[in-house]
Amino acid sequence: MNIQAHRKDEHVIIAEKLYQKEAANDLEYVELLFDSLPELSLEEIDISTTLVSRPISAPFFINAMTGGSPETGKINRRLARAAADNDLPFATGSQSVALADPSATPYFTGARQVDPNGFILGNLGASHGLDSALAAIDMLDAQALEIHLNPAQELVMPEGDRSFYWQKNLSEIIAGLPVPVLVKEVGMGISPKTLRKLQQLGVSYVDLSGAGGTNFVAIENQRRHEKEFAFLQNAGLSTAKALLAAQQFAESFSFTASGGIRNALDIVKCLVLGADNVGISGLFLHTLIKQGDDGLDYLIKNLKVQVAKIMLLLGCRNITELHQEKYLLSDQLLSFKKQLSN
Ligand code: FNR
Numbered sequence: 001m002n003i004q005a006h007r008k009d010e011h012v013i014i015a016e017k018l019y020q021k022e023a024a025n026d027l028e029y030v031e032l033l034f035d036s037l038p039e040l041s042l043e044e045i046d047i048s049t050t051l052v053s054r055p056i057s058a059p060f061f062i063n064a065m066t067g068g069s070p071e072t073g074k075i076n077r078r079l080a081r082a083a084a085d086n087d088l089p090f091a092t093g094s095q096s097v098a099l100a101d102p103s104a105t106p107y108f109t110g111a112r113q114v115d116p117n118g119f120i121l122g123n124l125g126a127s128h129g130l131d132s133a134l135a136a137i138d139m140l141d142a143q144a145l146e147i148h149l150n151p152a153q154e155l156v157m158p159e160g161d162r163s164f165y166w167q168k169n170l171s172e173i174i175a176g177l178p179v180p181v182l183v184k185e186v187g188m189g190i191s192p193k194t195l196r197k198l199q200q201l202g203v204s205y206v207d208l209s210g211a212g213g214t215n216f217v218a219i220e221n222q223r224r225h226e227k228e229f230a231f232l233q234n235a236g237l238s239t240a241k242a243l244l245a246a247q248q249f250a251e252s253f254s255f256t257a258s259g260g261i262r263n264a265l266d267i268v269k270c271l272v273l274g275a276d277n278v279g280i281s282g283l284f285l286h287t288l289i290k291q292g293d294d295g296l297d298y299l300i301k302n303l304k305v306q307v308a309k310i311m312l313l314l315g316c317r318n319i320t321e322l323h324q325e326k327y328l329l330s331d332q333l334l335s336f337k338k339q340l341s342n
Contacts, residue, residue, distance in 0.1 A: 025212025063279030073107025189237025213260025
């Protein structure tokens with residue numbers, strides 16, 4: 001097995017080893033106000049929304065993780081099965097390994113075989129140009145492509161990139177791809193510095209992918225002999241901070257929130273803070289590994305009902321009403337928000 005395929009196996013093993021239930025995504029510092037006289041019934045609540053402007057029936061999806069080796073190919077098929085059975089979009093992990101070595105292609109295309117008509121997002125890093133992006137969506141017959149920005153991960157990865165001239169690739173991919181592009185981080189949060197550049201490049205869809213869940217600095221640091229990058233593990237914007245920082249760009253982008261989403265209340269808080277939908281990786285992988293296919297199916301079905309129940313408690317009929325819902329911030333988050341606008 002080549003080094004890239006082997007790395008995919010390591011990522012899954014280390015992500016699961018480091019998986020923690022304790023959320024540090026700062027969403028606990030966002031408070032919502034419930035209404036004990038909602039004058040609503042559960043069947044009136046509409047949890048549908050959009051992802052890259054396509055209608056989706058629930059406000060969350062299975063976000064990018066894996067593929068490229070026999071083991072991760074099996075995981076992809078199982079995740080795709082759970083997505084198909086529950087009408088959720090599904091994103092594969094980076095397809096770069098299959099572009100370099102076509103023998104790895106079945107470990108991605110298996111997901112499409114599971115769900116010939118499903119909403120599947122491909123995934124590549126921003127070091128790739130338009131030709132690779134076209135090949136990636138062709139491989140999966142994908143409805144959209146995620147492009148990940150991960151300079152911190154690359155710099156901590158022993159064999160990672162050391163040069164980051166990515167803007168030209170991004171603008172060519174946005175202009176030349178026949179499907180929408182969702183630009184994402186991998187758990188460090190996309191800051192207003194980057195959002196300003198993405199605005200110039202014509203990007204419309206951004207997954208903020210904040211800190212507080214899967215942490216790729218920690219994962220890559222585990223793969224180093226000396227493990228000398230521990231100091232960077234708490235860097236980046238938490239999911240709540242990334243969402244607050246992104247609010248000033250609400251007119252320019254449709255936002256996906258991700259990073260440490262653990263339950264339905266996390267999902268609803270992200271939507272109240274302005275996200276149109278929420279991506280979940282670590283929690284779904286952990287559930288699949290620990291509780292199998294039935295456990296993952298049960299979790300997804302439960303999340304849908306629980307999101308609707310929380311919306312009812314807030315008195316919100318749909319996601320548009322959630323976007324207008326009032327929220328309160330802890331002093332720390334309020335100060336963060338105020339300093340951003342200075
Ligand atoms: C990821 N993630 C990821 N993202 C990406 O764009 N391309 C990739 O190949 C991968 N690979 C990957 C492997 C594994 C095992 C995990 C758990 C995650 C990052 C993922 O899409 C997401 O941005 C972060 O994991 C934060 O979300 P969670 O995991 O905290 O819900």
